[in-house]
Amino acid sequence: MATGSEHTVKAFDQDIGQLRALISQMGGLAEQAIHDALKALQRGDLVLAREVRRKDAQIDALEAEIEKLVVRVIALRAPMADDLREVIAALKIAAVVERIGDYAKNIAKRVPMIHSEGEDRIEAVSILPAMGQLAADMVHDALDAFSARDARNAAEVCARDNALDDFYDSIFRTLVTFMVENPRTISQVAHLLFVAKNLERIGDHATNVAEMVYFAATGQYLADRENGDSSGS
Amino acid sequence: MATGSEHTVKAFDQDIGQLRALISQMGGLAEQAIHDALKALQRGDLVLAREVRRKDAQIDALEAEIEKLVVRVIALRAPMADDLREVIAALKIAAVVERIGDYAKNIAKRVPMIHSEGEDRIEAVSILPAMGQLAADMVHDALDAFSARDARNAAEVCARDNALDDFYDSIFRTLVTFMVENPRTISQVAHLLFVAKNLERIGDHATNVAEMVYFAATGQYLADRENGDSSGS
Numbered sequence: 001m002a003t004g005s006e007h008t009v010k011a012f013d014q015d016i017g018q019l020r021a022l023i024s025q026m027g028g029l030a031e032q033a034i035h036d037a038l039k040a041l042q043r044g045d046l047v048l049a050r051e052v053r054r055k056d057a058q059i060d061a062l063e064a065e066i067e068k069l070v071v072r073v074i075a076l077r078a079p080m081a082d083d084l085r086e087v088i089a090a091l092k093i094a095a096v097v098e099r100i101g102d103y104a105k106n107i108a109k110r111v112p113m114i115h116s117e118g119e120d121r122i123e124a125v126s127i128l129p130a131m132g133q134l135a136a137d138m139v140h141d142a143l144d145a146f147s148a149r150d151a152r153n154a155a156e157v158c159a160r161d162n163a164l165d166d167f168y169d170s171i172f173r174t175l176v177t178f179m180v181e182n183p184r185t186i187s188q189v190a191h192l193l194f195v196a197k198n199l200e201r202i203g204d205h206a207t208n209v210a211e212m213v214y215f216a217a218t219g220q221y222l223a224d225r226e227n228g229d230s231s232g233s
Numbered sequence: 234m235a236t237g238s239e240h241t242v243k244a245f246d247q248d249i250g251q252l253r254a255l256i257s258q259m260g261g262l263a264e265q266a267i268h269d270a271l272k273a274l275q276r277g278d279l280v281l282a283r284e285v286r287r288k289d290a291q292i293d294a295l296e297a298e299i300e301k302l303v304v305r306v307i308a309l310r311a312p313m314a315d316d317l318r319e320v321i322a323a324l325k326i327a328a329v330v331e332r333i334g335d336y337a338k339n340i341a342k343r344v345p346m347i348h349s350e351g352e353d354r355i356e357a358v359s360i361l362p363a364m365g366q367l368a369a370d371m372v373h374d375a376l377d378a379f380s381a382r383d384a385r386n387a388a389e390v391c392a393r394d395n396a397l398d399d400f401y402d403s404i405f406r407t408l409v410t411f412m413v414e415n416p417r418t419i420s421q422v423a424h425l426l427f428v429a430k431n432l433e434r435i436g437d438h439a440t441n442v443a444e445m446v447y448f449a450a451t452g453q454y455l456a457d458r459e460n461g462d463s464s465g466s
Contacts (some may be wrong), residue, residue: 075317
């Protein structure tokens with residue numbers, strides 16, 4: 001027969017399981033949003049771009065649901081020490097995933113401005129998807145590390161952020177050169193600069209999640225890196 | 234004589250007071266960081282720019298302190314209902330102020346790239362400080378509304394976000410025109426585009442704080458606005 005305390009422990013484990021499932025669901029939507037936004041950008045697909053913007057509301061709604069669940073779990077179960085920290089970490093990770101969704105939405109918003117009617121196709125668009133793939137993979141792997149509480153994979157995601165920053169710096173230079181040589185396209189290419197920046201920030205946030213996973217699993221901080229915003233450009 | 238429950242209530246009020254004081258302190262530092270970053274930008278003052286980057290660590294440290302205090306308050310006082318929501322709101326507002334600090338730091342990081350040695354002074358720099366003042370005022374007033382739990386002033390801050398977005402759109406067009414006419418400056422002016430974007434995002438975050446203050450004070454959401462990221466450009 002279960003004692004009262006065992007009952008509470010089980011109920012808490014179920015709550016945590018539900019929190020983790022909601023975060024995985026959010027992560028899946030955010031990852032899909034990055035892929036779709038870049039597909040829309042590459043093809044000039046305004047319908048898909050609008051779809052990405054519309055679907056961001058689902059990600060926001062999941063964050064709100066997670067927040068409500070966190071408040072309920074704290075109020076009902078009064079978790080202590082590690083359990084409480086895990087609940088607070090879930091709240092923070094949900095907020096980060098919500099921001100990743102916002103960046104994907106922002107990329108989608110720029111699609112009509114980059115592919116405006118009557119404008120030439122900007123060949124510089126073609127250099128973005130490879131960077132987008134790197135960023136989306138980091139999000140995917142950070143959330144996998146979260147599901148599996150896998151510190152090693154979390155550390156590996158963080159290590160990839162430097163490569164993404166280098167990629168961004170290189171794209172920044174390429175786009176500036178492109179603008180200098182094609183002044184007519186400056187307005188459109190300026191939007192591409194922001195797209196590249198959004199992808200770089202998505203990588204920062206994936207790293208941020210991975211750092212939290214690493215800390216939760218090991219109790220130690222990964223070797224200090226400058227917090228967020230790691231690229232100078 | 235105080236009963237045990239009165240004792241707990243007073244202790245909780247003290248904790249909340251401490252949380253609010255820490256957030257005000259963070260807000261003051263973030264506001265100062267915006268002012269200093271823009272001053273550094275306008276004067277090409279690389280020493281001041283470095284100072285802004287260095288001081289961001291204080292803002293991050295305050296956020297970490299707030300998070301620890303929140304965990305302690307929840308664990309020790311087991312706040313219920315409104316009290317618990319207030320503690321969670323403090324955690325969220327601290328995270329937003331931390332991001333505002335990051336945007337100011339990012340502006341400071343761009344100062345050396347905008348004022349690179351041997352380059353002409355970019356006259357377009359002169360249009361940024363007025364926008365920066367608007368953004369910094371929004372941060373200031375949002376945190377004042379938070380301290381005073383003043384729903385009316387909070388709503389007024391939110392109303393100003395549209396003006397800031399319009400300002401940003403106008404600066405975006407001005408900077409693009411400037412690049413077209415001065416292709417030699419494209420790389421530097423691209424950094425100014427990001428500075429303007431950072432200021433626009435600071436306004437979004439100030440609005441975000443004001444919305445939370447409004448909700449906490451009235452229990453109602455302000456009329457729906459598209460969440461964050463309100464400018465298309």
